[in-house]
Amino acid sequence: xxxxxxxxxxxxxxxxxxxxxxxxxxxxxxxxxxxxxxxxxxxxxxxxxxxxxxxxxxxxxxxxxxxxxxxxxxxxxxxxxxxxxxxxxxxxxxxxxxxxxxxxxxxxxxxxxxxxxxxxxxxxxxxxx
Amino acid sequence: xxxxxxxxxxxxxxxxxxxxxxxxxxxxxxxxxxxxxxxxxxxxxxxxxxxxxxxxxxxxxxxxxxxxxxxxxxxxxxxxxxxxxxxxxxxxxxxxxxxxxxxxxxxxxxxxxxxxxxxxxxxxxxxxxxxxxxxxxxxxxxxxxxxxxxxxxxxxxxxxxxxxxxxxxxxxxxxxxxxxxxxxxxxxxxxxxxxxxxxxxxxxxxxxxxxxxxxxxxxxxxxxxxxxxxxxxxxxxxxxxxxxxxxxxxxxxxxxxxxxxxxxxxxxxxxxxxxxxxxxxxxxxxxxxxxxxxxxxxxxxxxxxxxxxxxxxxxxxxxxxxxxxxxxxxxxxxxxxxxxxxxxxxxxxxxxxxxxxxxxxxxxxxxxxxxxxxxxxxxxxxxxxxxxxxxxxxxxxxxxxxxxxxxxxxxxxxxxxxxxxxxxxxxxxxxxxxxxxxxxxxxxxxxxxxxxxxxxxxxxxxxxxxxxxxxxxxxxxxxxxxxxxxxxxxxxxxxxxxxxxxxxxxxxxxxxxxxxxxxxxxxxxxxxxxxxxxxxxxxxxxxxxxxxxxxxxxxxxxxxxxxxxxxxxxxxxxxxxxxxxxxxxxxxxxxxxxxxxxxxxxxxxxxxxxxxxxxxxxxxxxxxxxxxxxxxxxxxxxxxxxxxxxxxxxxxxxxxxxxxxxxxxxxxxxxxxxxxxxxxxxxxxxxxxxxxxxxxxxxxxxxxxxxxxxxxxxxxxxxxxxxxxxxxxxxxxxxxxxxxxxxxxxxxxxxxxxxxxxxxxxxxxxxxxxxxxxxxxxxxxxxxxxxxxxxxxxxxxxxxxxxxxxxxxxxxxxxxxxxxxxxxxxxxxxxxxxxxxxxxxxxx
Numbered sequence: 021x022x023x024x025x026x027x028x029x030x031x032x033x034x035x036x037x038x039x040x041x042x043x044x045x046x047x048x049x050x051x052x053x054x055x056x057x058x059x060x061x062x063x064x065x066x067x068x069x070x071x072x073x074x075x076x077x078x079x080x081x082x083x084x085x086x087x088x089x090x091x092x093x094x095x096x097x098x099x100x101x102x103x104x105x106x107x108x109x110x111x112x113x114x115x116x117x118x119x120x121x122x123x124x125x126x127x128x129x130x131x132x133x134x135x136x137x138x139x140x141x142x143x144x145x146x147x148x149x
Numbered sequence: 150x151x152x153x154x155x156x157x158x159x160x161x162x163x164x165x166x167x168x169x170x171x172x173x174x175x176x177x178x179x180x181x182x183x184x185x186x187x188x189x190x191x192x193x194x195x196x197x198x199x200x201x202x203x204x205x206x207x208x209x210x211x212x213x214x215x216x217x218x219x220x221x222x223x224x225x226x227x228x229x230x231x232x233x234x235x236x237x238x239x240x241x242x243x244x245x246x247x248x249x250x251x252x253x254x255x256x257x258x259x260x261x262x263x264x265x266x267x268x269x270x271x272x273x274x275x276x277x278x279x280x281x282x283x284x285x286x287x288x289x290x291x292x293x294x295x296x297x298x299x300x301x302x303x304x305x306x307x308x309x310x311x312x313x314x315x316x317x318x319x320x321x322x323x324x325x326x327x328x329x330x331x332x333x334x335x336x337x338x339x340x341x342x343x344x345x346x347x348x349x350x351x352x353x354x355x356x357x358x359x360x361x362x363x364x365x366x367x368x369x370x371x372x373x374x375x376x377x378x379x380x381x382x383x384x385x386x387x388x389x390x391x392x393x394x395x396x397x398x399x400x401x402x403x404x405x406x407x408x409x410x411x412x413x414x415x416x417x418x419x420x421x422x423x424x425x426x427x428x429x430x431x432x433x434x435x436x437x438x439x440x441x442x443x444x445x446x447x448x449x450x451x452x453x454x455x456x457x458x459x460x461x462x463x464x465x466x467x468x469x470x471x472x473x474x475x476x477x478x479x480x481x482x483x484x485x486x487x488x489x490x491x492x493x494x495x496x497x498x499x500x501x502x503x504x505x506x507x508x509x510x511x512x513x514x515x516x517x518x519x520x521x522x523x524x525x526x527x528x529x530x531x532x533x534x535x536x537x538x539x540x541x542x543x544x545x546x547x548x549x550x551x552x553x554x555x556x557x558x559x560x561x562x563x564x565x566x567x568x569x570x571x572x573x574x575x576x577x578x579x580x581x582x583x584x585x586x587x588x589x590x591x592x593x594x595x596x597x598x599x600x601x602x603x604x605x606x607x608x609x610x611x612x613x614x615x616x617x618x619x620x621x622x623x624x625x626x627x628x629x630x631x632x633x634x635x636x637x638x639x640x641x642x643x644x645x646x647x648x649x650x651x652x653x654x655x656x657x658x659x660x661x662x663x664x665x666x667x668x669x670x671x672x673x674x675x676x677x678x679x680x681x682x683x684x685x686x687x688x689x690x691x692x693x694x695x696x697x698x699x700x701x702x703x704x705x706x707x708x709x710x711x712x713x714x715x716x717x718x719x720x721x722x723x724x725x726x727x728x729x730x731x732x733x734x735x736x737x738x739x740x741x742x743x744x745x746x747x748x749x750x751x752x753x754x755x756x757x758x759x760x761x762x763x764x765x766x767x768x769x770x771x772x773x774x775x776x777x778x779x780x781x782x783x784x785x786x787x788x789x790x791x792x793x794x795x796x797x798x799x800x801x802x803x804x805x806x807x808x809x810x811x812x813x814x815x816x817x818x819x820x821x822x823x824x825x826x827x828x829x830x831x832x833x834x835x836x837x838x839x840x841x842x843x844x845x846x847x848x849x850x851x852x853x854x855x856x857x858x859x860x861x862x863x864x865x866x867x868x869x870x871x872x873x874x875x876x877x878x879x880x881x882x883x884x885x886x887x888x889x890x891x892x893x894x895x896x897x898x899x900x901x902x903x904x905x906x907x908x909x910x911x912x913x914x915x916x917x918x919x920x921x922x923x924x925x926x927x928x929x930x931x932x933x934x935x936x937x938x939x940x941x942x943x944x945x946x947x948x949x950x951x952x953x954x955x956x957x958x959x960x961x962x963x964x965x966x967x968x969x970x971x972x973x974x975x976x977x978x979x980x981x982x983x984x985x986x987x988x989x990x991x992x993x
Contacts, residue, residue: 033788039795046802110788112831114886133788134795137802 023148024051026071030062030090031055031079031108040077040108040135047140058082059090066100073103075147080109080116088119095126104128104147108135152187154178157241164241171237171248177207179245192249197227197612222249228612277375278312278359282332283368285309296355296378298348317344317352324357331361332369337454338479339374354379358479399493402478404486405449407431419491431489436462441473448477448487459494470494521600524607524618525575529556532616541591541598541621559619561589564599578604578617588624599624651727651748657704659683662743671727671750673720684746689716689724696729703733704741714751726755779830787827794820832890832962844882844970846993849924850875852885853913856892867900869909879915880993881922887966888990894959895986899928904981921972921989929983935976942976 027050031037037055044050054073056062059082066072080087087107094100107120110133120130128146131139154176158165168176175192179185186207193202206225223231234249276292287307294301297315304311313321320343331339339359344352359374399419401412409431417423420434428434435441444456456475461468472492477484521538525531531554534544542559545551556575562568574584584604591598604619645652651668653661660683669676672687688696692715699711710732717725730747797820800807807813853873857864864871881888896911903909907929914925933942943964967974971991978984 033792035792035796036788039792039799042799043795046799110791112787112828114890118886133791134798136795136798 022048022144025049025074025144025147026051027053028062028065028073028076029053029055030059030076030082030087032057032082033079036079036108036133043135043137043140047137047144049140049144057084059085059087059093062090063093066097072100075143076103076105077108078105080107080111091123091127095123101126106131106143108133152178152189153180153244154187154189154246157244157246161241164239164246167237167239167246167248171239171250172246174234174251175249177247177249179247180243181245182243192224195226195249195251196224196232226611230611232611276377277373280309280359280372280374281370282361282372283365283370287311290375293376296376297345297353315345317346320344331359339372340479340482342379399491401431401434401489402486403431403445403489405484407445407449407486409434410486416491419493431487435489435491436469438462441475444473444475445487445489448475449484451477451484468495520623521621522618523559523575523621524616525556525579526616527579527614529576529579531555531558533618538621561591561600561602564588564590566590566592574602574604575617575619578606578619579614581606584619589621597625648747651746651750653746653748655684655731655744655746657741657743659685668748671725671748672717673725678720687718689718692716700731700744703731703744706739709733717748724752725750726752779833787824787831790820790823790827794824829962833965843884844991845885846880847883847885847888848877849879849881849888849915849922849990850877852888853892856889856896860893860896863897863900867903867909869900869903869911871896872910872912875913875915875924879922881924882991882993883970884966887970891963891966891988894963895926898959899926899930902930902984903928904930904983906981917992918989920991922992924988924990925985926988927983927985932980932982932984933976933978934980935978943974 027044029037029040031040041053041055044053054065056065062076063085078087078090087109091105094103094105105127106129107127108131109116112132117130120127129143154168157178158168172189173191174195176189177192178187178189186204188202188207193200196202196206209224221233222236223233226232232251234251237248237250239246239248276296277290278293279288281287285308287309289301289304289307289311291301294304316324320341324341324343327336327341328339330336337360339357339361341357343355343357345355347353355376356379357374357376359372361369361372363369363371399413399415401416402410404410408429409426412426412434414423416434417426420436421427426434431445432442438460440458440460441456444453444458447453448456454477456473459470459472461470470493472494474490474492476488476490477486478488479485520535521541522533522535523531523538523542524533531544531548533548534542538544538559539546544554544558548554556573557570559573559575560568561573569589574587574589578584584602587602589600589602591600600621601624602619602621604617606614607616607618609615645663645665648665648667651671652665653668654663656662661680664676664679666676669679672679674682674687685693685697692713696713696715699708699713702708703711710730712728712730715727715729717727719725728749728751732745734742734745736742794817797813797817801813801817850873853875857871857873899911900909909928909930911926911928914927916923916925935942943960964974967988967990972989974989975987976984977987
């Protein structure tokens, strides 16, 4: 029985959330999935100091607080360091990729939408290591 | 009243002699009984009277003062100066005859003096002659003629041939030789004995003696001598003694033993305070001066021909300056003794020293003035000039040095350029014509000067003209300035009138002083209307303050001028935009006088620039919209297509049997193609021109290696042989992602369009060309028919191969990426041979 992960999805696109959830469940990836429509709500949840997620799928373009702002806050939180963040964006602008790289190892991966089964398998392998 | 002098002279030879010898500056006759007094015309002349001397002047001569034998008197000349005379007196019957000799002489009286000496020599019954060797002018005294039995008139006119015709031909030749020896300096005195034909037909032996007394141009000029029948030579010494006695200078004559034989009255006065001579030896008569003693001795010993020196005797209370001239005299052919002539130079020396100081002072002042000063004497010889004159006219270092220079050295031209000769201002001055404020020019290789000349006559203390002086003031500079001013005024007037821009002179209060027609046109007012207003009234209210502020700065001298874009109100009420330039004109005291304003109408310019601005804005907006559109397409649309393809995947994984259906299949293909199209659109939309500082320096070779590594599997599969010959140290300025994409594109293109007839090859080479690195990418693939497809090679969605993978987007993107980094791309291709791309990238 493979390990399942406590997972957050921060994204404003309900279709993508539906699809990703469907995929994760299909692959039996997640133990629990929480979704947030923007960075601000995710931060509010993370600050509640309850059970922290092991993996966050983070979109970049969102209303209220976008993925960049969330990342700026996140990298400063020492106790959140164990969380593996995967940026999922429909942007294929190389400048976005460069910008993500600047956050270094705190971001485990950058995936263009849509995510596919193979990518989910890769993520699972990475996190298990 | 007729002078009785003539009768007296007729009656007494002694009286005649006296008049001859002592009266060469005038004779006064006094009747000691009647106290009647007469003066001769010569005296009147000397005193400067054209008519008789006024009786009042003559009556001042007190006869009681005249009883002494020698006496000085002063007589007032017409010009009011006192002239000193030495008086000699002679008593004849009841008449006292006064012979007057002027005490001070000057250069200009030399001629008179020559005449006087000539008459003196004549009266000494010397048979003397004067000969100007250069001009041939000859004067023979009456006694010269008499020696040969002639009367003077019989021999006139005198010439050299007067002598040569009378001389024996054999002796004449000998005499000519002796003369030449004398001229050549071989003999101190010309001496000859020659036979001459007496009027009575007999040949007589005549002793001739003469000496060159003046030289001109290194050639002998005047020669003076006398002759006598040799039989009468013994008389000569007596004659000479008489001559010496009467010589009007301090002269003494000695024999070889240095006993004084004869002396003049002046000698007594010079050395014996006018007292009778109480000593017999010359050495006792004169002060003890070793140089003189030695000089006399050497002359006696015939060691030197003449002793001539100016000697200063230092004295407890006054230095004595005397000029000594010692010559031998000859008895037969032998030295008979010496003649000593002394001139007292004390006064002269004192004067000279004073003059010298004054002169030096003046010379210092004159030397550096840009004014030429030139003086000449009455004969036209330049006597004085300053450095400026010397430089302008190329004169000698000084007037005293070198060849004499005359008026003609001062070459002046009329303003017309004609050279001046007889009308030379110096000559005119000498002719008593005025010289005031006349203009001349001088011209040489380097410059032309315009000179202003003023002149004066120079007089001696007697009021006689001794020369003239002229100053020349260089006006060239001031004339040039004047011309320039005139020119610039003219230019200004012309440019003002015809200027294609509005010009105006504006008073300090802002009112228009002068306006040209263009400014009237710009503002819509007539000249007359405009002159009644000021600029404040017709300036747009919003622009007035800035204009007034700048104007004030110019007025205060804080800035020289200003330029301002401002608006005026046209007469019709419309707004006129102009560029206004304002500068200020000041008087020499730097006070502002008025402003010069220049107006350039930019209303039409303004309108077209507005239109341009609008176009630009519209374009900008459209461009922005386009950008937004691209962004929406590439980003927002992509998230939707992403979702579609994801949902399709999920749907198909849930309902596996749908995969066999045709519609889901087509839907899948459409979704995939939509994704791809959007991906390309995104690449195009994100292309943008980059700034220099966005570029990074990368090693070209390592980027190539990295890309090759990324598609290593693909390369192996297609067996394409790839050579990277780019040197490791070649660095280029690029956006890394662009360069990676470019390399990737070319490698995949080369693989896609490889030829299947031959082993595929691809090579990378680099080369520096100016500020670029040229990357050459060469393959041996299918090639492209550039004649057919060249123009659309880099177009969007163009494909040139009927190839399943051709998408037609790669080269478009590549070209745009290269250009975005400031580079360019060139292509060479031949179908079935291969293609070479040359990519120019900025090198680091």
